[in-house]
Amino acid sequence: MLTCKEFLQELSDFLDESVDGELRTRLEAHISECPNCFVILDTTKRTIQVYQGIDPKPIPQEVHTRLMRAVEKKIAAGGNGQTGTTA
Numbered sequence: 001m002l003t004c005k006e007f008l009q010e011l012s013d014f015l016d017e018s019v020d021g022e023l024r025t026r027l028e029a030h031i032s033e034c035p036n037c038f039v040i041l042d043t044t045k046r047t048i049q050v051y052q053g054i055d056p057k058p059i060p061q062e063v064h065t066r067l068m069r070a071v072e073k074k075i076a077a078g079g080n081g082q083t084g085t086t087a
Helices: 004-015 021-033 035-052 061-076
Strands: none
Touching (some): 004 021
16 A cells, blocks of 8 residues: 555645556555545545635735745755655
């Protein structure tokens, strides 16, 4: 059986229905036995359904500027976008 981490790594492709049949079967088996991953899948599906019909809205310029500064600061500090330590 897949681990939760493996399931989460494949979630996007699973939702896009772009995984092969064998992997899809393994993913479905995992969510049938793992209530946490079932909730994640169900919540993600529902979120996608809610946002599919909504037009994108621009963010305020001030928020955009702060976001870009934070990204630039993270990049300058050598941040790779991951949290925690690497093994």
